[in-house]
Amino acid sequence: MGAGFPDFRLGSVLATSFTGTLSERRGTPVERIPTPQRLVDWLVVNGLAVTSCTDAQLELARELREAIHAAATAAATQEALPADAVRVINDRSAQGRAAAVLTPDGTRQWQLGSASEVEDALGVIAADAIGILAGERDGKLALCASPTCQAAFFDTSQSRTRRWCDMNTCGNRQKKARFLANQRKNLTQRG
Numbered sequence: 001m002g003a004g005f006p007d008f009r010l011g012s013v014l015a016t017s018f019t020g021t022l023s024e025r026r027g028t029p030v031e032r033i034p035t036p037q038r039l040v041d042w043l044v045v046n047g048l049a050v051t052s053c054t055d056a057q058l059e060l061a062r063e064l065r066e067a068i069h070a071a072a073t074a075a076a077t078q079e080a081l082p083a084d085a086v087r088v089i090n091d092r093s094a095q096g097r098a099a100a101v102l103t104p105d106g107t108r109q110w111q112l113g114s115a116s117e118v119e120d121a122l123g124v125i126a127a128d129a130i131g132i133l134a135g136e137r138d139g140k141l142a143l144c145a146s147p148t149c150q151a152a153f154f155d156t157s158q159s160r161t162r163r164w165c166d167m168n169t170c171g172n173r174q175k176k177a178r179f180l181a182n183q184r185k186n187l188t189q190r191g
């Protein structure tokens with residue numbers, strides 16, 4: 001499953017993990033859901049158990065993804081939310097019919113309708129985005145400091161000073177770049 005396709009970046013916030021399925025937006029973009037089956041895989045990994053997906057549903061998903069990205073970027077930079085992005089997010093939220101169900105061991109699961117699983121899953125993601133954009137959740141939207149990324153992410157750190165969308169990718173790369181730059185500086189100073 002998924003062999004040959006870019007890996008998923010898993011995060012704890014559903015809506016921004018979803019926008020992370022297109023990464024390096026300001027560099028060489030990496031599409032992590034290039035096929036309907038990859039969207040199925042991503043949804044399953046994120047607790048939204050769909051069994052199939054059409055090309056049209058993949059298009060809907062990407063439209064929602066870009067709408068969340070645009071709205072979250074605007075929110076992170078204190079700009080007005082783009083009206084068309086808000087419309088797409090609201091449409092997806094309104095058309096989803098997922099039900100939150102409680103398991104016997106006290107965890108939440110999403111129950112999706114059989115006829116429109118993907119639309120229901122997208123509704124859950126859209127509602128998650130609305131919760132963040134409306135400021136209902138504890139955290140702050142910010143933009144990744146990597147110049148080739150600039151992804152909007154949800155900072156839930158105590159100090160609200162997180163700089164990278166993902167410590168394992170953007171954060172690490174930046175740390176390595178700084179390390180190499182310092183090494184070069186030390187060498188020239190010594191020489």
Ligand SMILES: [Zn+2]
Pocket residue numbers: 144145146149150151164165166170
């Ligand atoms: Zn990043």
